[in-house]
Amino acid sequence: MNKRFPRFYYSPPFSTVNGRVTIDYEIENGGISSPSFCFDNERFNESDSFCKNEYLKNIPLVSRLSFLENHTCEELYSSAIEELNKIDVPEIAKYYRTLILELSRIAGFFLNIYNISSALKFEVARMWSLADRERIQQLIFKVKGNEYFAPYIVPGGVRCAVLSKNMKFIEEEILLIETKLNDYDKLLFQNEFFRMRTAGVGTVTKKEIADYGITGPVARAANVSFDVRKKLPYEIYGNFKTNPHFYSHSDVYDRLLCRRNEISDSIEMLKFIFANIPYEKHFANLDMYEHGQLTVKAGVALKRAEGVNGEFICMLESDGSSKPSNIKFRSPMYHLAGDFIKNLINNTSIDDIDLVLSSLFLIPMEMHI
Amino acid sequence: MIKIGRLLESLLQLKYIARESESKGYDESAENGGIVEIEASKCTNCGDCVKVCYTLSIRQVGDSHKVDDSCIRCMLCELICPANAIHLQNTNSETEE
Numbered sequence: 001m002n003k004r005f006p007r008f009y010y011s012p013p014f015s016t017v018n019g020r021v022t023i024d025y026e027i028e029n030g031g032i033s034s035p036s037f038c039f040d041n042e043r044f045n046e047s048d049s050f051c052k053n054e055y056l057k058n059i060p061l062v063s064r065l066s067f068l069e070n071h072t073c074e075e076l077y078s079s080a081i082e083e084l085n086k087i088d089v090p091e092i093a094k095y096y097r098t099l100i101l102e103l104s105r106i107a108g109f110f111l112n113i114y115n116i117s118s119a120l121k122f123e124v125a126r127m128w129s130l131a132d133r134e135r136i137q138q139l140i141f142k143v144k145g146n147e148y149f150a151p152y153i154v155p156g157g158v159r160c161a162v163l164s165k166n167m168k169f170i171e172e173e174i175l176l177i178e179t180k181l182n183d184y185d186k187l188l189f190q191n192e193f194f195r196m197r198t199a200g201v202g203t204v205t206k207k208e209i210a211d212y213g214i215t216g217p218v219a220r221a222a223n224v225s226f227d228v229r230k231k232l233p234y235e236i237y238g239n240f241k242t243n244p245h246f247y248s249h250s251d252v253y254d255r256l257l258c259r260r261n262e263i264s265d266s267i268e269m270l271k272f273i274f275a276n277i278p279y280e281k282h283f284a285n286l287d288m289y290e291h292g293q294l295t296v297k298a299g300v301a302l303k304r305a306e307g308v309n310g311e312f313i314c315m316l317e318s319d320g321s322s323k324p325s326n327i328k329f330r331s332p333m334y335h336l337a338g339d340f341i342k343n344l345i346n347n348t349s350i351d352d353i354d355l356v357l358s359s360l361f362l363i364p365m366e367m368h369i
Numbered sequence: 370m371i372k373i374g375r376l377l378e379s380l381l382q383l384k385y386i387a388r389e390s391e392s393k394g395y396d397e398s399a400e401n402g403g404i405v406e407i408e409a410s411k412c413t414n415c416g417d418c419v420k421v422c423y424t425l426s427i428r429q430v431g432d433s434h435k436v437d438d439s440c441i442r443c444m445l446c447e448l449i450c451p452a453n454a455i456h457l458q459n460t461n462s463e464t465e466e
Contacts, residue, residue: 060443150442292417292449
């Protein structure tokens, strides 16, 4: 029997797209064998491009580092500068920061539900999750009062306050989404077809998680309860206590269930914010900004935050001048993705390849191979 | 034929949605971040906003400054302005009274 060597495109199959993931594989008995992972990305050296600019002019660049985790990047960059300058952020700014970080987390998880529903051709769940993601994006617009990629978290605080009428609107919408989660349960998690297609598919073991340094919902679905928000609380995350969830199989089903449970946890955090947000007139400490410059004292800061996909790290090194001497972001994308995905999809059914990759929530632009 | 019929139907629906949003007074500029305005009465001509602008969108006109269409609304100018003369219109950036 002749062997076939098809190619699977994870990103759009256009040569102009930066960050293309393709997998060449052989088919044997309806399963995938000897996959070879190809990654085509013109990765620019972030540190070089950031070091050419002043600290202030880097702020809009940081917001555009990731389409999914732009607020996490802003949070890391701003908190690193605040640590070096020993600046206290107003309490209300911490609430606003947590608000936008949790909103973008929920939006990210709805995008993952969309990805998995698309892979399964579950049209209703696909359209619902996309609509709900759009709904969350509208709330983010209400908070920022600006474009999605415009910076909101800035060194010293946040860029603008949220009007009380907008806050009420956000609260109503979030309560609506909380009620809709029950419908998602009926549509996906209590659906026998969904369970049959996802249970036991793409299992990631605890050893693999340790070997490849995986964090976030993929690790938590394998009962590795590491969460930067709990271990090293930043902003107002120290005030929250959420019950840990336990999962039994670490497969695609558990990964999506983990994300669904984390949407509930995020909604609980948002409710805390709505109930306890203080009233302060100043939402940013602008002592650092003088004569069109942002000055940062010499030193090294290493900040960690829990992004949508896991632990996001930023290292900032300053020599006291107006430009950073070294800056590096480490995204939670799988840093040994080639090897990890090769092992994961080897011997899986050809129908499941899209499903398994969707459950990992790959963002090709953030990956290092 | 059935497929073409469905396509036409969906296109008509799109048209309907577009019309509905127009009739509701949907302001696209507000969704896209509004318009950056510099208040001439408050501007002290210090030039900090010109220095900080990443896209070189701010230029001096007479005693004040103006923002052109290449602005990406990063609002660094608002952050840096010592006279508090720069703000976004049609958004919630103004402080609550």
